[in-house]
Amino acid sequence: MDRDSEAKMGRRQLLHSAAGAIVGSQVLGRGAARAEPVQVFDYDVAIIGSGAAGMTAALVAAKRGLRTLVIEKAGKFGGSTARSGAGIWIPNNEIVLAAGVPDSKALAAAYLAAVVGGDVARDRQAAFLDHGPAMISFVMRNSPLRFRFMEGYPDYYPERTGGMPHGRSIEPDMFDGNLLGEELAHLNPAYMPLPDGVVVFGADYKWLTLALVNAKGAATAVEMVARYGKAVACGKKPLTMGQALAGGLRAGLLSAGVPVWLNSAMLDVKVEGGRVTGVLVQRDGASVLVRAKRGVIVASGGFERDLTMRTRYQEQPIGVDWTMGATSNTGDGIRAGLEVGAAVALMDDAWWGPTIPLPEGPYFCLSERTLPGSIMVDAGGKRFVNEAAPYSDVVHTMYQKGAVPAWMVVDQNYRNRYLFRDLGPLLPFPASWYENGSLVSAVTLAGLAAKMGVPPDALEQTIARFNGLALAGTDVDFHRGDSAYDHYFADPAVCPNSCLAPLSLPPFHAFKIVPGDLGTKGGLVTDAAARVLTPAGAVIPGLYAAGNASAAVMGHSYAGAGSTIGPAMTFGFIAANGI
Template identity: 70%
Template sequence: MPAHQNASAADRPQPRGHSRRQVLQGAVTAGAGVMLGSGLLDRVASAAYATVAEYDVVVVGSGAAGMTAALTAAKRGLRTVVIEKAPTFGGSAARSGAGIWIPCNEVILAAGVPDTPTKAAAYLASVVGSTVPAGRQAAFLANGPAMISFVMRTSPLRFRWMEGYSDYYPDLPGGMPKGRSIEPDQLDGTVLGAELAHLNPSYIPTPAGTVVFSADYKWVTLAAVNAKGLAVSLEGVSRYTTAVLHGEKPLTMGQALAGGLRAGLLSANVPVWLNTPFVDLRFDGSGRVTGVVVVRNGTQTLVNATRGVIIGSGGFEHNLSMRTEFQRQPVGTDWTVGAKENTGDGIQAGRRAGAALDLMDDAWWGPAIPLPDEPYFCLAERTLPGGIMVNGDGVRFVNEAAPYSDVVHVMYDGNTTAPDIPAWLVVDQNYRNRYLFRDVAPTLPLPDAWYQSGAVYKDWTIEGLAAKIGVPPAALRGTVRRFNGFALTGKDLDFHRGDSAYDHYYTDPAVMPNSCLAPLLLPPFYAFKIVPGDLGTKGGMRTDARARVLRGDGSVIPGLYAAGNASGAVMGHSYAGAGSTIGPAMTFGYVAANDIADSPGA
């Protein structure tokens, strides 16, 4: 598609030797069928944009990709602005646990993690395969560590190694059973001043009176039955109390990441325009992107970008028409936990400009329970011993402890021949007595609204539960009996749950001989509906190793860059480890801004 087809008549690239006025006159004449007088043309041209602003770099989106890009551009001496359509900043990153997968970064090396560039390259290549060009993989690995160091130099952010959070495929070449992922350290929210009020809230707020890190979650889940879990929970209360006594507002996880990046932008004097929807790109006569059109304070506004535009506006998880066009059924916008403003605006603009698109059929999938308030993305719950996932035939079909994206891929692949969507997570009362479930403490009853919505069912017998969820009772009884045998021997002969180090991260070390497996024996029994949820989509504009947006023929759309979920993921159809969304998003935002700074004539 020609690059000019996305623009209004006044913005389309003008043929050489023709003035903007002549092009506008021709466009208006073609549309109306008559030649208009020059006075009306002047009014149309001047009315196109009530306001014009100019920066060197315009960044669309204030998530991890956008704010890292903006911070980099500003520190390279470029006048930079961030535009954000939401009334808050931070996007999906602010809602997340904020794991960041960056091999060989200074944080993990200082912690003694034996990572090397050779190991990292071998592992990423094994995970991604040929889906993503080797040059992009290499650019991510080469720039990621520098990006982390840069962020720590230019913002109040500090990071912690998520010790023990295994790479998702630790048995592949270069995989690390103790993991490479990092997360933000505790941040004092007062550094944001009045901007703290504009931080996008977290997906599931941390309980009042405690400070919890993402790496703590596995232990907090076990607090009722595990001494370390109890100690970690009490430590969270102590951290909170200490911070408050010092007049601080403690932030962790996605709140710390987004808050820290925004604090960096404040110190670099980078404006972030909230409530400013992105409308489209603007081009010059050569087809170069020269700015964006936005709606600011209710007025269509042209923002010129003399050096480049970086799209970091997120995915299209909340755009039903795009999901229907590109993704497998059943799919919808009700099962995602991505920021609600992620409707693919940047991807659509790139598509109109002629950008090739990659990985549009895929997402950062994960099993989710469609609770009545919002979907719940299952991490520990499907892995903890004493639970199994079954399909509509009442049989297991997947290793419940496998990486969450893989579980949903299996659900979709199998759903063509078996009723794998929805699936059901079946647990017993022993499971409920031992483990936190979402934010419901062990032994406490689940909310009535969960039952009323059909997300959860309960019965005193396996056969009765099967009848309630519509699966064959004999099949479910047989499945539970067979699984209970595996739990006693510690070996899952059907799906090898527990064979991988990753499988054991969210499990109960007190359960033997396999911490992933415990029998379902104690009534009542529960079934939680499982649907293909996601953290966001992972398809978007095709980019090169410099984060430049490419056309289908491989040529570059000059002046246009993309990072994060607005671009095709460097992880391809897979997921290397915790933080494989945010790590590359920040890295390619950093790459894009540096490329602009290094290429003044590009």
């Protein structure tokens, strides 16, 4: 054994010894120096966090007849789930099978193994695939939620064994907000509010982007308005995407009689006799103890909003201003787990995506970097990545190539054809985008390069080469367009390659690109039963974790749309069935 291995083993042994001391000490972790709780509440299960993982777990526990409480630090429920597009990646579920998707457990297992590899134990991968379909069926039987197949949205690596070029992701169908009653006012708002008078599903965005230049895009826009009119005529308050998912789960909890404490921050987990038996909570200005006879499920989200943790664990440059995660996601559950001896993994990673740091908040780029007439360049003015690749891969490459920040360059033809964020084609970009440095424009490429701070000759040469590849229809440099996924957000009217077009019409525009994310993906290490483990692999009795508070079953990869929420709900389901 080499010295480095000996040192690592020594650190693990030290951590394990410390964990044993903490778990056996029968104290309240960090709460040892805190004031004594003024009130005690008794439940069977305490769940930390009201996102998709936490509310799914709560619904399962309640339906098992367990006295269940959800504890939420924020003043709104739903967490990052409510802010999201709410794609859900659950292979072989009843929705995709009914839609005719030729999926199977064997195909899904082969695909997940190819994508995740050895980063995650095979039994955890198997648990996700075994229980995911049952979780979706359970949620539909025990809440008002219904789901739709996101037809045509490919797996992110569809050419790999078991991959689906036409996808296997689902999303919530429209949910009537009236079912929440007064609780609707407590739903965390969407990341990007939708315009009034439309009902938009996640699968619509591909076509909305093309509404000015594509018949199906125009038809989709008309259909969105018609959906809204029909819903309102029936007296409904239509919600979709993350609003529907969080709202539907909360409605299920209302029917099951599960309380959700808002503005209630977890301070510590309580340990007695070597077992986690409850949590100390700051509520209404006082410390209260929630006893949990069966155990505690940590579903409190990641640490994307905690600068200290991001600086400690993640590559620089990094910050808390580029994330789309809920503002309450400051790693509380992960730190509490560490206090009682839990292991952590994947802390260096996140659910990354190329992001424009706009003054009104970060904008996570999906279609914009895939559409023809755009490229990404580094500080040297050179391409460095397949711009249409899965968003997590693009940011991994940004860090690997030292391209932080990068620039996305487009021409005016691009601007004339496509929706950008929520800005219609032909419309001028807001002055505030220029003022905060997120966007620069110029009539010439040399002038653009000067404003970007990149070498003019290099940018001109890069675009000249790219234009030649685009006209030929084959990107021999970075293989943009080789995968079916590359074409999902592209323009089918552009030939010979729907995601390649030359940049030739001035003025030219360049957007600053930084490594944003949907949340961090590192957290407490769990087994196939969602039980939290020590660094030595021992179970911490009574402590479970799901969602972004746990180390992701996707490892360092991203199988398809909804690879965050699908596993989060599934391991919440697993935890509550096993607790």
